[in-house]
Amino acid sequence: MFTSTTKRTIAILTAVLLMLALSATALAERLTVYTANDGAKVYDEGGNAVGTLPADIQLTLTGVKGDICRVEKGGRTAYMMKSDLSRTPSGADAAPEESAEPARSVKAYVTEDGAAVYTAKGVAAATLPLNTAVTVTGVKGSICRVEKDGRTGYMRKGDLGTSPVSEPAPETVSATPSNGSTVTPARGTAKEMDWWTSDIQTIFARGVVAQITDVETGLSWREVRNGGTNHADCQPLTAADTAVMKRVYGGTWSWNRRAVFVTIDGVNYAASINGMPHGSDSIPDNDFDGHHCIHFTNSRTHGSNKLCPLHQAAVKKAAEARL
Numbered sequence: 001m002f003t004s005t006t007k008r009t010i011a012i013l014t015a016v017l018l019m020l021a022l023s024a025t026a027l028a029e030r031l032t033v034y035t036a037n038d039g040a041k042v043y044d045e046g047g048n049a050v051g052t053l054p055a056d057i058q059l060t061l062t063g064v065k066g067d068i069c070r071v072e073k074g075g076r077t078a079y080m081m082k083s084d085l086s087r088t089p090s091g092a093d094a095a096p097e098e099s100a101e102p103a104r105s106v107k108a109y110v111t112e113d114g115a116a117v118y119t120a121k122g123v124a125a126a127t128l129p130l131n132t133a134v135t136v137t138g139v140k141g142s143i144c145r146v147e148k149d150g151r152t153g154y155m156r157k158g159d160l161g162t163s164p165v166s167e168p169a170p171e172t173v174s175a176t177p178s179n180g181s182t183v184t185p186a187r188g189t190a191k192e193m194d195w196w197t198s199d200i201q202t203i204f205a206r207g208v209v210a211q212i213t214d215v216e217t218g219l220s221w222r223e224v225r226n227g228g229t230n231h232a233d234c235q236p237l238t239a240a241d242t243a244v245m246k247r248v249y250g251g252t253w254s255w256n257r258r259a260v261f262v263t264i265d266g267v268n269y270a271a272s273i274n275g276m277p278h279g280s281d282s283i284p285d286n287d288f289d290g291h292h293c294i295h296f297t298n299s300r301t302h303g304s305n306k307l308c309p310l311h312q313a314a315v316k317k318a319a320e321a322r323l
Contacts, residue, residue, distance in 0.1 A: 031061040033085045034056050035053045035055055035084060035086075036055065038054050039229045052229060054305060068082065106135070106136045108144070109134075110128045110132040110160065112303055112308060113306055113308055114301065115128050116155070118153060131165055136160065143156065143157065158279060159303055180243075181220040181244055182241050183221065185220035186263045190269055192269075192297050195296045196298055204269075208224070209223070210262050211263040212245070213260060213268075215317065215321045216259070219248050221241040221245050223236055223241065224237055232299075234291060235283050236286050242286050256274065257272050257273070257310040259314040260272065260318060272310075272318065274292055
């Protein structure tokens with residue numbers, strides 16, 4: 001007897017092979033689509049999973065057969081599930097008349113280098129560099145209507161902050177295991193691991209609990225990875241762990257990047273964190289409303305799919321540190 005997973009795999013492979021055989025599945029018009037989910041699987045013509053894509057990657061749809069879509073990107077052809085594709089980017093479908101007006105216009109700053117700006121129809125029209133100032137003139141759910149130099153566009157709320165992102169200043173908190181950490185702080189040096197070419201994504205797989213030690217303060221707490229494709233999306237494990245992390249940030253959540261050691265099975269790895277809760281939240285009672293990002297060497301942002309220079313500088317700082 002086949003398991004449900006095996007049956008689903010066979011069905012996918014069969015559909016892909018049928019798609020290749022039937023030229024009638026080709027679309028009369030090539031359509032622009034976007035990946036709808038982080039970690040969306042990509043298959044080759046034999047039905048083998050060959051990789052994953054983050055959300056909001058633009059593709060060209062050239063054929064459909066049942067639940068299988070044939071897509072192109074950069075001159076290469078592959079196959080994806082229809083449920084992993086959308087006609088618009090995931091966060092950019094709010095039209096002007098749907099946006100709720102704030103009490104007043106608010107100044108905001110771009111928190112990720114290369115953050116996307118969309119038209120009212122959800123088409124990516126431009127990107128903005130880190131710390132670009134914009135004026136927020138409307139908000140609808142996770143979408144902000146913004147103005148810059150007399151032009152109007154739409155951005156994800158998660159790509160905007162109330163203050164510019166800056167290099168974190170050293171904290172004055174002393175570093176001893178009895179100073180409020182939930183676990184004994186890491187010691188020694190940390191290994192630098194490339195997000196794409198090393199084993200760090202397997203070592204720090206989803207569901208793995210790691211110990212985080214802040215390089216500047218020496219304070220340490222526990223976190224669990226609960227998502228992320230271009231980098232690790234993580235949450236403090238308990239309310240006590242959140243309290244330690246918030247102390248590292250001086251009592252106020254911030255997008256500032258900080259150099260940290262990520263310790264798993266006794267091995268330290270060089271990494272960088274930001275301190276701003278955002279997005280999905282899988283631990284409702286840890287006093288951390290959402291998740292935050294942990295970057296390693298050459299990891300990228302989800303929205304713009306680019307290196308963040310501040311994160312990479314903090315990773316390098318961690319790799320050169322000795323605790």
